[in-house]
Amino acid sequence: MARGGPRNKMPQQDAAKRVQNFDEVALGYTEEQAIDEAERCLNCKNKPCVAGCPVNIDIPAFIQLIKAGDYSGASEEIKKTNSLPAICGRVCPQEEQCEKLCILTKKGESVAIGRLERFAADYEAAHSTGESVPEPQNPELAKYSVAVVGCGPAGLTVAGDLAKNGYSVTIFEALHKTGGVLRYGIPEFRLPRNILDREVKYVESLGVKIISDIIVGRTFRVEDLLRNGFEAVFVGTGAGAPKLMGIEGENLSGIYSGNEWLTRINLMRAHREEYATPIKIPTRACVIGAGNTAMDCARTAMRIGSEEVTIVYRRSRAEMPARGEEIENAEEEGVKLMLLTNPKRFIGDEKGAVKAIECLKMELGEPDSSGRRRPVTVEGSEFIIEADTVIVALGQNPNPLIRSTTEGLETESWGGIIINEETGMTSIPGVFAGGDAVTGEATVISAMGAGKIAAEGIDKYIREKHGIE
Amino acid sequence: MCSKDHGEMCNLAELTPDSMRNTIVRKQKLSPVLTLFEIRAPLIANSAKPGQFVIVWTGEHGERLPLTISDWDVANGTITLIFQEVGRGTIELGRLNEGDDILSLAGPLGKPTDIENFGTAVAIGGGVGTAIARPVAYALKQAGNELITIVGAREKSLIILEDELRGFSDDLIITTDDGSYGRKGLVTEPLKELLESRKIDFVVAIGPLPMMRAVSDTTRPYGVKTIVSLDAIMIDGTGMCGGCRVTVGGKTKFTCVDGPDFDAHQVDWDELRARKAFYFDEERKDREAATAGGDN
Ligand SMILES: Cc1cc2nc3c(=O)[nH]c(=O)nc-3n(C[C@H](O)[C@H](O)[C@H](O)COP(=O)(O)OP(=O)(O)OC[C@H]3O[C@@H](n4cnc5c(N)ncnc54)[C@H](O)[C@@H]3O)c2cc1C
Ligand SMILES: Cc1cc2nc3c(=O)[nH]c(=O)nc-3n(C[C@H](O)[C@H](O)[C@H](O)COP(=O)(O)OP(=O)(O)OC[C@H]3O[C@@H](n4cnc5c(N)ncnc54)[C@H](O)[C@@H]3O)c2cc1C
Ligand code: SF4
Numbered sequence: 001m002a003r004g005g006p007r008n009k010m011p012q013q014d015a016a017k018r019v020q021n022f023d024e025v026a027l028g029y030t031e032e033q034a035i036d037e038a039e040r041c042l043n044c045k046n047k048p049c050v051a052g053c054p055v056n057i058d059i060p061a062f063i064q065l066i067k068a069g070d071y072s073g074a075s076e077e078i079k080k081t082n083s084l085p086a087i088c089g090r091v092c093p094q095e096e097q098c099e100k101l102c103i104l105t106k107k108g109e110s111v112a113i114g115r116l117e118r119f120a121a122d123y124e125a126a127h128s129t130g131e132s133v134p135e136p137q138n139p140e141l142a143k144y145s146v147a148v149v150g151c152g153p154a155g156l157t158v159a160g161d162l163a164k165n166g167y168s169v170t171i172f173e174a175l176h177k178t179g180g181v182l183r184y185g186i187p188e189f190r191l192p193r194n195i196l197d198r199e200v201k202y203v204e205s206l207g208v209k210i211i212s213d214i215i216v217g218r219t220f221r222v223e224d225l226l227r228n229g230f231e232a233v234f235v236g237t238g239a240g241a242p243k244l245m246g247i248e249g250e251n252l253s254g255i256y257s258g259n260e261w262l263t264r265i266n267l268m269r270a271h272r273e274e275y276a277t278p279i280k281i282p283t284r285a286c287v288i289g290a291g292n293t294a295m296d297c298a299r300t301a302m303r304i305g306s307e308e309v310t311i312v313y314r315r316s317r318a319e320m321p322a323r324g325e326e327i328e329n330a331e332e333e334g335v336k337l338m339l340l341t342n343p344k345r346f347i348g349d350e351k352g353a354v355k356a357i358e359c360l361k362m363e364l365g366e367p368d369s370s371g372r373r374r375p376v377t378v379e380g381s382e383f384i385i386e387a388d389t390v391i392v393a394l395g396q397n398p399n400p401l402i403r404s405t406t407e408g409l410e411t412e413s414w415g416g417i418i419i420n421e422e423t424g425m426t427s428i429p430g431v432f433a434g435g436d437a438v439t440g441e442a443t444v445i446s447a448m449g450a451g452k453i454a455a456e457g458i459d460k461y462i463r464e465k466h467g468i469e
Numbered sequence: 470m471c472s473k474d475h476g477e478m479c480n481l482a483e484l485t486p487d488s489m490r491n492t493i494v495r496k497q498k499l500s501p502v503l504t505l506f507e508i509r510a511p512l513i514a515n516s517a518k519p520g521q522f523v524i525v526w527t528g529e530h531g532e533r534l535p536l537t538i539s540d541w542d543v544a545n546g547t548i549t550l551i552f553q554e555v556g557r558g559t560i561e562l563g564r565l566n567e568g569d570d571i572l573s574l575a576g577p578l579g580k581p582t583d584i585e586n587f588g589t590a591v592a593i594g595g596g597v598g599t600a601i602a603r604p605v606a607y608a609l610k611q612a613g614n615e616l617i618t619i620v621g622a623r624e625k626s627l628i629i630l631e632d633e634l635r636g637f638s639d640d641l642i643i644t645t646d647d648g649s650y651g652r653k654g655l656v657t658e659p660l661k662e663l664l665e666s667r668k669i670d671f672v673v674a675i676g677p678l679p680m681m682r683a684v685s686d687t688t689r690p691y692g693v694k695t696i697v698s699l700d701a702i703m704i705d706g707t708g709m710c711g712g713c714r715v716t717v718g719g720k721t722k723f724t725c726v727d728g729p730d731f732d733a734h735q736v737d738w739d740e741l742r743a744r745k746a747f748y749f750d751e752e753r754k755d756r757e758a759a760t761a762g763g764d765n
């Protein structure tokens with residue numbers, strides 16, 4: 001019989017302590033907690049949860065293995081379809097995906113699928129004597145090379161899958177480090193760097209070459225790749241161009257995009273004395289927006305020693321797009337919320353640095369196309385809030401570079417690359433795409449799911465082209 | 470795509486992290502504070518155009534530094550950077566020697582300068598900006614312009630590339646602030662005389678912000694198209710962070726992808742100056758540590 005009752009809480013670093021460090025907030029289940037949580041699963045015959053997972057992990061199967069104490073077996077089961085379980089178990093918005101469809105959700109609390117996934121992955125990492133590297137399925141395929149543009153989760157997935165098939169794969173990455181948003185965007189207190197490094201190493205151990213500092217579209221073009229040695233190209237360049245507000249004073253110094261703020265800290269380590277990239281410790285930081293990026297910016301600002309951090313958001317709490325868990329974490333850490341408030345203009349001091357924001361009060365009107373109630377300005381409600389740092393975290397658009405340098409590549413009006421959903425192929429034969437570059441800002445697991453589809457599409461394309469069985 | 474002597478370039482699938490090492494093949498001190506590196510970077514050499522830059526990262530603790538591609542040699546697969554040691558990053562870079570690898574070198578970045586046959590063109594370089602102006606000036610000459618080059622510096626020892634510039638310019642004017650070489654004064658003085666005395670069709674100015682701004686103010690009354698290369702503070706150089714934004718003609722632009730060249734008469738100079746000065750205190754601390762700290 002399955003054990004009823006609520007799910008096991010995730011042990012966490014104490015809020016007062018964790019705002020002083022960048023160590024991981026969630027500490028992970030103990031064995032006892034994991035087994036207890038696994039016992040909550042009803043092992044449903046029709047597995048409703050699986051449909052909620054973009055890579056269709058056989059969720060009850062791995063949970064039953066945890067229940068039986070076979071943690072490595074559980075990890076292997078997950079790895080059949082998800083090559084980055086330690087990452088997904090941490091950053092997937094599970095409550096919107098697998099856990100949303102868990103049968104127990106209707107009765108109370110779903111099985112903590114993500115936490116169990118993380119437990120299995122971490123256990124395996126801690127207890128294996130180095131990951132066993134699978135032999136390529138078909139060594140014959142090594143004479144065919146595939147280029148992957150972008151080393152985020154989409155690119156890493158395509159590269160890993162194709163290398164397992166036997167292909168020779170090279171990833172070209174614009175930055176000096178791997179991981180894409182996993183490194184420069186998501187802070188290490190949510191995704192520790194050693195976990196990311198381990199996953200990247202694993203992909204490399206499959207024989208994938210990673211060449212950094214290559215900006216495709218500038219160093220060379222997509223068509224050069226097709227002409228000079230590659231059978232196919234996968235474009236996984238993400239959605240890296242920051243959206244701004246376009247209001248007065250936005251270019252005052254002290255105003256950052258979410259990307260700049262996070263990149264300075266996560267990638268360049270600006271908050272640490274021995275690193276050269278500078279950052280100013282805010283007295284009062286205001287973060288505009290309420291998505292996951294905004295939460296990450298605010299929580300990072302707390303950790304580098306800001307006196308006060310406030311999230312400014314034009315709708316109400318119910319509409320905040322960030323994960324509930326992250327909003328709670330942020331509030332526990334001392335981040336304040338200023339809701340139904342919208343910046344009208346930024347005010348600078350005599351040195352051209354921001355010192356205040358003029359804001360307007362908002363109220364909620366009729367639902368808009370997204371179903372959320374539309375914020376409406378309260379006329380004459382202007383008021384001033386002081387801030388010496390402003391972080392505009394309103395989301396990202398695809399970077400136009402590949403689009404503008406690849407002739408014949410069809411894109412949506414907003415910049416997303418158009419693909420055949422079944423194969424991942426773009427309008428150019430042999431050029432595939434997936435992840436945020438196609439969908440706009442989405443999730444790690446959906447980028448990986450797209451990577452899987454494209455890897456299959458590429459395999460099929462190359463086999464057909466060369467008449468391979 | 471292929472050029473002699475680096476077979477691996479013919480086939481991009483054969484590139485390896487090791488074959489991509491950016492080795493310094495020549496180091497030359499051009500003046501006490503100016504250093505020239507010729508660096509093996511065949512892919513960048515192959516794609517570089519006048520006005521473009523690279524981003525250099527020297528190691529784990531380093532900053533990403535944008536530096537203009539001052540010259541490139543496709544046959545040898547090298548690019549040349551000329552940089553002034555102004556702070557921690559450039560001081561540390563200057564400590565590297567021939568045979569050392571630059572850990573990370575990405576490019577070419579930015580839009581190439583729009584080069585046309587405008588008629589009579591004036592290319593102005595101030596200080597290290599002369600190194601940046603060199604390829605643009607050369608391309609202007611190649612495109613058929615009559616080329617007048619003006620080079621300005623604080624004092625004689627800071628004048629660089631004189632012979633080379635003289636070689637391809639129709640006229641070369643040198644100014645120093647202290648009069649230790651060439652004319653005494655600022656580059657805007659001979660520029661103004663030129664604008665007064667003859668038809669000038671195009672001006673490009675690259676150097677310290679106050680100099681570019683002064684050039685802009687000088688040409689504005691004459692309505693002469695004037696291009697400047699802006700050096701906003703950058704991180705990625707690929708359009709990802711927005712840290713390099715500038716206001717040009719009332720619109721927000723990202724210097725690294727929309728520029729670095731912009732119409733001088735449209736630039737919001739006060740804003741650029743403020744954004745560039747924002748980290749002054751942090752930079753000074755780092756610079757002092759770098760100068761005091763020796764080689765580690
Ligand atoms: C702050 C933040 C927090 C987030 N939190 C979560 C979360 O908790 N859970 C979740 O599921 N999702 C989260 N997301 C979204 C998630 O990170 C993305 O959906 C995912 O990373 C997309 O993967 P990708 O591989 O498509 O692109 P990216 O991760 O963006 O990787 C693209 C890579 O391509 C490189 N590149 C770009 N252009 C070029 C070029 N021309 N040549 C070579 N390389 C290039 C980039 O440098 C980058 O490394 C978050 C996003 C942000 C910004
Ligand atoms: C497109 C472009 C091309 C450039 N080309 C050259 C060149 O060919 N030769 C050359 O000597 N210099 C060039 N620069 C300037 C050079 O990048 C800076 O001097 C260098 O980054 C300073 O770093 P630092 O650590 O030595 O000094 P710091 O002490 O950090 O800074 C000194 C000054 O340099 C500026 N600066 C600091 N960090 C950056 C940064 N990340 N990006 C841009 N500017 C910064 C600041 O305004 C500061 O006042 C160029 C800048 C840009 C944007
Ligand atoms: S990968 Fe994400 S969606 Fe799939 S089971 Fe794991 S946590 Fe759920």
Ligand code: SF4
Nearest residue numbers: 041042044049102103
């Ligand atoms: S729906 Fe929930 S209870 Fe049923 S198998 Fe999936 S995780 Fe277990």
Ligand code: FES
Nearest residue numbers: 706708710711725
């Ligand atoms: S340097 Fe980051 S967008 Fe230009």
